[in-house]
Amino acid sequence: MDVFADRAEAGALLAERLRHISDPVVLALPRGGVAVALPVARRLGGVLDVLVTxxxxxxxxxxxxxxxxxxxxxxxxxxxxxxxxxxxxxxxxxxxxxxxxxxxxxxxxxRGERPLPDLAGREVIVVDDGLATGGTARAALRAVRARGPGRLTLAVPVGARETVEAMREEADEVVVLIVPADFRAVGQWYERFEQLTDADVLSLLAEA
Missing domain, CATH: 3.30.1310 (Ybab; Chain: A;)
Structure with a gap:
């Protein structure tokens, strides 16, 4: 099965699968999810922010x-x-x-003193670079759900099969590009999977 060159490529491919959504709030789980979410927000004309977990x-x-x-x-x-x-x-x-x-x-x-965007009634997409156990994704989805979004989507490039199925109870839609049978770790599905720093996250948010 093919792997992604890096998070940016994974995000671009994910954006194509999400093109039925317009003007969303895209919430990335830092740090790695921000690099995936940037091309998603750009492609869909959405607002990009982080949701810290x-x-x-x-x-x-x-x-x-x-x-x-x-x-x-x-x-x-x-x-x-x-x-x-x-x-x-x-x-x-x-x-x-x-x-x-x-x-x-x-x-x-x-984010400094800036609050999260108002999510009430909005189309919200939560993005990470992959799903392993799904613990942080579940916490993120429940925190977003409590803010009353109109529709909630979880989007990741790759995920473990059992975790992906479990997340369908937490979101209105779960979009995953690869659900491999031999999933062991998120990083194995990327050619380049370097650890991002806080400075990297701030740079990506500034690009958005």
């Missing part, structure tokens, strides 16, 4: 995500996983508080 990690092993939080939303925890780990939502309250602080810091970096 943070993973909530398992305290003994923070790389294991047990949930996520998005700006303006409440924590979305994987309660089944927490039970299997012998934990409760109270067990990660300290991590949630830390991630709230880091989320607020990143919102300040990316």
């Amino acid at each position: 943070r993973k909530i990690g398992y305290p003994p092993s923070p790389e294991l995500g047990v949930g996520a939080i998005a700006e303006g939303g409440e924590p979305v925890l994987d309660l089944g996983l927490l039970r299997r780990l012998g934990m409760t939502s109270e067990s990660v309250a300290g991590v949630v508080a830390e991630e709230r602080r880091e989320l607020a810091r990143r919102v300040e970096v990316y």
Whole structure:
């Protein structure tokens, strides 16, 4: 199966699949989602902004995500996983508080004092560079849904099959270019998948 040259190419291809949508608010999940979302916003004549999310990690092993939080939303925890780990939502309250602080810091970096666009009644597209477990995407979609969009679409270039199907419960439409049977990680489906910095995100937002 083909891979994408980079996030910009993936975004351009994604934009073609989304061309039935006009004048949307395109909300990118930083950092990698911003590079995908820029060509989408340009192609559809939409407004581009970021929706900041943070993973909530398992305290003994923070790389294991047990949930996520998005700006303006409440924590979305994987309660089944927490039970299997012998934990409760109270067990990660300290991590949630830390991630709230880091989320607020990143919102300040990316947007300053400017609020999110008004999403009420609008066509909203949430964009990321891929779907693995879907924790941050789920938190993002629920935070957006609470703001009353007219229609909510999740758009990603590549995603794990089970996660893509699960996201159909969270969005009105899920658009994914590649749903490989052998998905292991988002990065394997890109020739170039460098980590973006805050400066990269700000540069992409300035281009928009």
